[in-house]
Amino acid sequence: MVVKALILLLAATLSRSVPFPEKEKNPDYWRNQAQDTLKSALKLQDLNTNIAKNVIMFLGDGMGVPTVTAARILKGQLAGQPGEETQLEMDKFPHVALSKTYNTNAQVSDSAGTATAYLCGVKANEGTVGVNAAAVRGQCNTSKGNEVESILKWAKQAGKSVGVVTTTRVNHATPSAAYAHCVNRDWFSDNEMPREAVEQGCKDIAWQLMQNVPNIDVIMGGGRKYMYPKNTPDVEYPKDEKANGTRLDGLNLTKVWLEKKPASKVTRYVWNRDQLMALRPAEVDYLLGLFEPVDMHYELERDQSMDPSLPEMVEVAIKMLKRNPQGFFLLVEGGRIDHGHHEGKAKQALHEAVQMDIAIGLAGELTREEDTLTVVTADHSHVFTFGGYTHRGNPIFGLAPTLSDVDKKPFTSILYGNGPGFKMVDGSRENVSTVDFTHSNYLAQSAVPLRMETHGGEDVAVFAKGPMAHLLHGVHEQNYIPHVMAYASCIGQNQNHCKSGGAHHGSAASLTLMSAVLSILCLHFLF
Numbered sequence: 001m002v003v004k005a006l007i008l009l010l011a012a013t014l015s016r017s018v019p020f021p022e023k024e025k026n027p028d029y030w031r032n033q034a035q036d037t038l039k040s041a042l043k044l045q046d047l048n049t050n051i052a053k054n055v056i057m058f059l060g061d062g063m064g065v066p067t068v069t070a071a072r073i074l075k076g077q078l079a080g081q082p083g084e085e086t087q088l089e090m091d092k093f094p095h096v097a098l099s100k101t102y103n104t105n106a107q108v109s110d111s112a113g114t115a116t117a118y119l120c121g122v123k124a125n126e127g128t129v130g131v132n133a134a135a136v137r138g139q140c141n142t143s144k145g146n147e148v149e150s151i152l153k154w155a156k157q158a159g160k161s162v163g164v165v166t167t168t169r170v171n172h173a174t175p176s177a178a179y180a181h182c183v184n185r186d187w188f189s190d191n192e193m194p195r196e197a198v199e200q201g202c203k204d205i206a207w208q209l210m211q212n213v214p215n216i217d218v219i220m221g222g223g224r225k226y227m228y229p230k231n232t233p234d235v236e237y238p239k240d241e242k243a244n245g246t247r248l249d250g251l252n253l254t255k256v257w258l259e260k261k262p263a264s265k266v267t268r269y270v271w272n273r274d275q276l277m278a279l280r281p282a283e284v285d286y287l288l289g290l291f292e293p294v295d296m297h298y299e300l301e302r303d304q305s306m307d308p309s310l311p312e313m314v315e316v317a318i319k320m321l322k323r324n325p326q327g328f329f330l331l332v333e334g335g336r337i338d339h340g341h342h343e344g345k346a347k348q349a350l351h352e353a354v355q356m357d358i359a360i361g362l363a364g365e366l367t368r369e370e371d372t373l374t375v376v377t378a379d380h381s382h383v384f385t386f387g388g389y390t391h392r393g394n395p396i397f398g399l400a401p402t403l404s405d406v407d408k409k410p411f412t413s414i415l416y417g418n419g420p421g422f423k424m425v426d427g428s429r430e431n432v433s434t435v436d437f438t439h440s441n442y443l444a445q446s447a448v449p450l451r452m453e454t455h456g457g458e459d460v461a462v463f464a465k466g467p468m469a470h471l472l473h474g475v476h477e478q479n480y481i482p483h484v485m486a487y488a489s490c491i492g493q494n495q496n497h498c499k500s501g502g503a504h505h506g507s508a509a510s511l512t513l514m515s516a517v518l519s520i521l522c523l524h525f526l527f
Contacts, residue, residue: 017394048369049467055151055330060334072091088357122148129185130148131143153178154492174335175331190203206223227247230245236271236292342453373464377463378460383416397413422446
């Protein structure tokens with residue numbers, strides 16, 4: 001009876017699968033699709049070698065290749081399609097590379113050392129931001145002299161507008177590498193720092209956000225509690241002591257931020273969605289938006305009356321930054337993809353990835369590929385996978401089509417190598433038919449029990465479009481990425497190709513043709 005019930009459960013799950021379109025039975029459909037793709041590929045021989053006026057970097061924290069594929073299927077299924085044939089916005093980018101994500105001292109990396117690589121151009125130790133590999137995590141006295149600058153700072157020094165948008169804390173690992181130099185990614189405020197580090201002169205990350213790169217034009221995300229004196233009640237959650245301010249130095253950094261801005265500029269601090277949506281981006285010069293005490297809520301749990309979505313934040317940011325005739329650099333992090341995976345909540349993670357993809361599409365509508373380099377990548381992967389020989393259109397959060405041939409129990413297509421989803425019942429694997437495995441906070445089963453699932457060590461994808469996007473190709477060290485972005489936009493250390501003020505040097509074929517023309521002209525005047 002039990003086995004029969006399980007078979008019925010599997011049949012019910014599969015019956016919810018979306019069948020593939022009838023047109024796919026016709027081989028001409030696939031041949032025509034391939035020919036259309038070939039025509040598009042052939043056009044890529046005409047490389048975009050313009051100077052990138054703008055650079056947008058989308059960082060999906062923890063968005064490994066399995067996450068990209070699963071998010072693609074989810075996006076399609078949310079639209080009523082089978083899902084596998086769907087295109088993410090990043091799928092449409094013409095150039096793709098792989099990035100090696102290891103840290104200098106770690107085979108499987110963390111988000112801090114990787115952020116230093118793809119923002120500052122040098123590989124670093126895990127747990128450190130904005131410092132090179134000579135700096136040791138937690139040792140303040142190894143900081144001085146080992147600081148490295150980010151592409152955000154290079155862009156600001158070149159006269160561009162700059163911005164940081166994240167769904168985590170604005171002083172979390174990814175965004176902090178854009179402006180901070182810190183040997184411990186967890187020093188959000190001075191409250192988290194050891195006394196020795198404070199006495200040696202090290203500064204917390206929130207303080208550095210206000211001081212290190214003057215006048216960052218747009219800052220949006222969470223992390224409000226680290227900006228206020230200890231025990232200051234939060235404006236949104238005044239009765240929640242965990243949301244209270246944490247600073248021991250007594251500073252109100254939002255006030256410091258406002259006071260440091262030029263009186264001639266329009267400066268706004270906002271803490272909820274209504275305030276953000278009421279702004280007129282064309283009339284605001286500097287914006288600080290802190291929407292939660294710590295990280296922002298998952299999209300599936302977001303209070304739409306209080307917190308903006310990632311696409312909404314990105315839209316405001318671009319509309320503000322693009323007013324600068326010299327262009328802009330914008331870092332956008334879909335940071336809670338990572339958190340969903342760590343918690344074993346695949347549904348949360350994948351919905352976060354879809355939200356970031358929506359933001360990528362919106363950014364494309366607000367800019368031009370001719371003068372805007374857009375790069376989408378991840379800092380690292382996770383031990384997340386999906387499989388089980390599922391049928392076409394199988395719900396991405398659904399079951400595999402057969403029972404385990406060992407314990408005779410069903411299993412979900414999505415699984416983790418390790419994490420909090422490991423559970424034994426009466427000495428054997430939990431029977432997923434007894435729980436709601438489609439719930440937003442369902443913990444997908446894992447092979448090894450851990451309180452928090454770990455990162456994965458494999459390469460991650462880099463998607464690129466716009467000026468010089470073709471330089472992101474093949475397999476690269478992660479620290480190569482900001483050097484490409486800087487080269488494309490004529491900022492940073494390598495600007496020899498920009499001296500003419502026009503477009504980049506042409507292709508080898510163009511140079512050969514020019515050389516031949518010059519040779520003919522020389523012969524003409526000689527004879």
